[in-house]
């Protein structure tokens with residue numbers, strides 16, 4: 626049986642470990658500063674980061690929150706050496722429970738087109754692909 630995962634809210638001392646995890650899972654991009662993403666998320670009441678810990682080490686994460694209509698998942702990550710042990714599923718379930726506790730009726734997420742392999746994971750969790758096109762515009766002048 627794989628070691629248990631202790632899922633809890635992010636704390637300030639987790640910052641470096643969480644960013645290292647996101648880098649190991651290839652989730653960081655030059656246009657998204659992880660420090661600012663963490664600070665912004667954790668400063669608002671409608672969003673949070675949950676971390677998964679094993680023996681005091683951060684091995685999983687998920688950012689979640691809602692916009693008053695839908696819930697969203699971001700930065701879902703499981704340390705590469707322990708993937709396929711059920712921890713990704715556990716992190717998504719924890720984020721869903723966080724959203725459900727706040728009355729959010731539907732959860733959504735975006736998958737980058739090059740991340741083909743993650744589709745099977747979301748399929749296994751009962752997520753369905755919705756044919757939508759996403760438009761965006763930066764509001765921060767970057």
Ligand SMILES: CC(C)(COP(=O)(O)OP(=O)(O)OC[C@H]1O[C@@H](n2cnc3c(N)ncnc32)[C@H](O)[C@@H]1OP(=O)(O)O)[C@@H](O)C(=O)NCCC(=O)NCCS
Nearest residue numbers: 650701702703708709710711712713714742743745746749
């Ligand atoms: C996506 C990710 C979080 C999945 O975590 P994980 O711990 O490996 O997933 P789990 O072990 O909980 O898998 C849950 C189910 O998905 C399936 N699954 C997971 N990865 C899969 C893959 N690459 N191909 C096929 N099925 C997969 C598992 O077989 C399992 O199905 P089962 O319960 O019916 O056996 C992990 O692969 C990861 O961190 N990837 C890099 C970062 C990333 O892409 N994040 C998502 C951005 S949208």
